[in-house]
Amino acid sequence: MQKENIKNRLGCTQEEMALLLEIPRSQWSMYESGKRNLPLQAKQKLTALLTASSSNKTSSKKVQKIVATQNKAAIQELQKTIKETQYLLELTEQKIKIAEKMRHQSFAALQLISLIEKIPLFKDTQSVCAAIQARSEKQLNRYSEKYVMHLQLKKETINHQMNRLTKKIKSYTNDAPSAIV
The missing domain is CATH 1.10.287 (Helix Hairpins)
Structure with a gap:
């Protein structure tokens, strides 16, 4: 998924995403730019966040x-x-x-x-x-x-x-x- 789509859907900065996924900010940055993959656990967390955000049609x-x-x-x-x-x-x-x-x-x-x-x-x-x-x-x-x-x-x-x-x-x-x- 592209950087802007994730940022728009979740509204988090690079630092915040890295903290949520428990990875270094630099690793998240490289993932966004397509230079590196995420570890399995981080991919699972990201998938869970994206799935939850797309299924939640009403705002809090x-x-x-x-x-x-x-x-x-x-x-x-x-x-x-x-x-x-x-x-x-x-x-x-x-x-x-x-x-x-x-x-x-x-x-x-x-x-x-x-x-x-x-x-x-x-x-x-x-x-x-x-x-x-x-x-x-x-x-x-x-x-x-x-x-x-x-x-x-x-x-x-x-x-x-x-x-x-x-x-x-x-x-x-x-x-x-x-x-x-």
């Missing part, structure tokens, strides 16, 4: 307890991350609303200026119109279409992350501890 209570504890910690961490992500999502949605509102108001102000220019009662309001136009253009530059698009992409990314986090939590809550090992 210790393993189940460790996995359950780690799953609980992972779920708590994921829930914390979901709360942080939810906050980012709400913040991004607020920024989008503000940007869209400011863009709407700026376009309305620019439209007003073009209407004022056509009404004779407002001939002496050129300086006010210029100030309104400057403010509106400044806001449109600040809350540009590019900025809104960036926020919308950020929102989509955050939503995707929320979905992935939610699925991950479900996978932890649906997995029985014995199914993980």
Whole structure:
């Protein structure tokens, strides 16, 4: 049997395997690399270990307890991350609303200026119109279409992350501890 298969199945280091089989570590190392055979007693012990590990389909209570504890910690961490992500999502949605509102108001102000220019009662309001136009253009530059698009992409990314986090939590809550090992 190859080194990785034994190590993966039994989870022991070279030193630990040598101690279990009551042989020198160097002898175990040479066996793993295919340079040497094991003594009969060591082969019997190894066979017994491999047979026992392959016939044991359920994990021990210790393993189940460790996995359950780690799953609980992972779920708590994921829930914390979901709360942080939810906050980012709400913040991004607020920024989008503000940007869209400011863009709407700026376009309305620019439209007003073009209407004022056509009404004779407002001939002496050129300086006010210029100030309104400057403010509106400044806001449109600040809350540009590019900025809104960036926020919308950020929102989509955050939503995707929320979905992935939610699925991950479900996978932890649906997995029985014995199914993980």
